[in-house]
Amino acid sequence: MAGQERLRRRVVLFPLPFQGHLSPMLQLAALLHERGLAVTVLHTDFNAPELGFVPIHEAFPDEVTSPGADIVTQLLALNAATEAPFRAALTRLLRDGDDVACAVVDGQCYAALRASAELTLRTDSAATFRSMLAFPRLCDDGYDVPIKGNCSQINPVEDRLDELVPGLEPLRVRDLIRVDGSNTDALCDFIARVADAVRSSASGVVINTFEAIEASELAKIHRELSLPAFAVGPLHLLSPAAAEQCLHAPDHSCLAWLDAHSLRSVLYVSLGSVACVMFEEMAWGMACSGVPFLWVVRPGSVHGIGEEVLPPLPDGVDEEIRNTGKIVAWAGLPREKSWRTQPLVRSVEMISGVPKNMKTGE
Secondary structure: OHHHHHHOOEEEEEOOOOHHHHHHHHHHHHHHHHOOOEEEEEEOOOOOOOOOOEEOOOOOOHHHOOOOOOHHHHHHHHHHHHHHHHHHHHHHHHHOOOOEEEEEEEOOOHHHHHHHOOEEEEOOOHHHHHHHHOHHHHHHOOEOOOOOOOOOEOOOOHHHHHOEOOOOOOOEHHHOOOOOOOOHHHHHHHHHHHHHHHHHHOOEEEEOOOHHHHHHHHHHHHHHHOOOEEEOOOHHHHOOOOOOOOOOOOEOHHHHHHHOOOOOOEEEEEOOOOOOOOHHHHHHHHHHHOOOEEEEOOOOOOOOOOOOOOOOOOOOOHHHHHHHEEEEOOEOOOOHHHHOOHHHHHHHOOEEEOOOOOOOOO
């Protein structure tokens, strides 16, 4: 078996060490393996899952590993810490005689992309990726990016937030990249580094999307970069095996709660693996929505609240929320292998939609 594995061409994968990036990378790994390729997944020691990854042993500063650390600071530090060990790990694989066909690097790992000069996997949409590529042009055109709160441009006018951004239609000014609470200069630096690395080092772009919803965006990326843009999604449906590895224990109690509701009647709300939650505002929004909802409040996502407990609900909405919805720390929604298990599929059919700008399944 080991001999057969060495005869296969090998693909090296390197995900960003956060749940919403790890899951699609593992789904891609399972898909590539089913097609006859050998797969090696390199991973940081930081946020390391329990699977048998090849560690790269980066030296990551303690001050940026705490749950409350600023995400942009983490991303910049992670890239600085991983470039050399990633290059060394990739060199070892090549030296040991593995027939490495290519490396697929998470799109946020610009340092590793420069080190490998290979494919980049985007876990966000093609439209979001195009807005990152356009970042330098937007700055030159006078847009005050990233957007700060309700501000849109150097001389912000509230009425202009819904204007289309030239060259990025249908994105509006209010849709441009922003990370509340992060240092603006640091975020600008990070986005510019990502865009520069893709333009200078990538041989192609792999995006977890599909032609039916983003054909025009994919064509624009291809024209802008003069590189192939592969739509390989939705990976959670195409992946042939249980490629999921959760960094948090999922709460499967939500499945029974979902089964008690009619088809397509539940709103699913999840802000993903790194975002911070404006908890009180969202709680009031959920209470006033008038629809059943499943709300994932990830541990550590609310400032000032520890990772072990869910934050208390604001006065006045507690009873309304408990009557209408369910709040969990990490949803045990079916993915990968369990997606094809009939009782879980029935639960997922209760989901009617997700709010704008929310990421699901992370």
